[in-house]
Amino acid sequence: LDWKAGLAGSNPQVQLGCARSQSKIQNPKSKIVTAFAADVSAVPVENVSQGLTRSLVQDDEVIILLLRPSFLYVFLSSLGGLGFIAVVTFALAYMARTISWVGWSDTAAFLLGVGLTALRLGWQTLEWFSRVYVLTDRRIITRSGVLRVVIFQTTLRNIQHTSVFFRLRERLCGLGTIGFATAGSDSFESFWVMLKQPQVVHRTIVDAMRKYGK
Secondary structure (H helix, E strand, O other): OEEOOOOHHHOHHHHHHHHHHOOOOOOOOOOOEEOOOOOOOOOOHHHOHHHHHHHHOOOOOEEEEEEOOOOHHHHHOOHHHHHHHHHHHHHHHHHHHHOOOOOOOHHHHHHHHHHHHHHHHHHHHHHHHHOEEEEEOOEEEEEEOOOOOEEEEEEHHHEEEEEEEOOHHHHHOOEEEEEEEEOOOOOOOEEEEEEEOHHHHHHHHHHHHHHHOO
């Protein structure tokens, strides 16, 4: 892969980041030109090139951003389920201590809670790994789903509106979500969720739309 600094010239902060972390990697199997805004925590291209770039990104397409959500997505997205598991676990443990005829002990209740917590976090880790967000000089691409893979893509010219959202749990962790609405749509059709430095990512997307979406 030939790494180049797309959009760095139009954004001093992105240009600075690119200057810090540019490197060249030769990959004879791919002619895709890749560029990262280095201020953003990007996923190494090698991790997803086999399953994503070969099928979705054309050889002459410039990849400007290649991202996944922050790994905090695993925990933050599981808070509701983890809270429910905790309530059930303590309820079962309380019943075991106060009701003589129940068929389990408080130790068994806590072991059940630990097992369910591990399963919940394990599934959410798979969900995190399945999410890939790509910005090229032509399109945005959103890939998600473990059992049922969903791929959303649209040209930069077709993007009508973008917004950055900060829910409380995201704001506390320095994360944010970007929504995309296409022309003719009255709602957001795709989201890049729980990104690190969402303002930098959003600014890079807006720069790409101005430069390539004409």
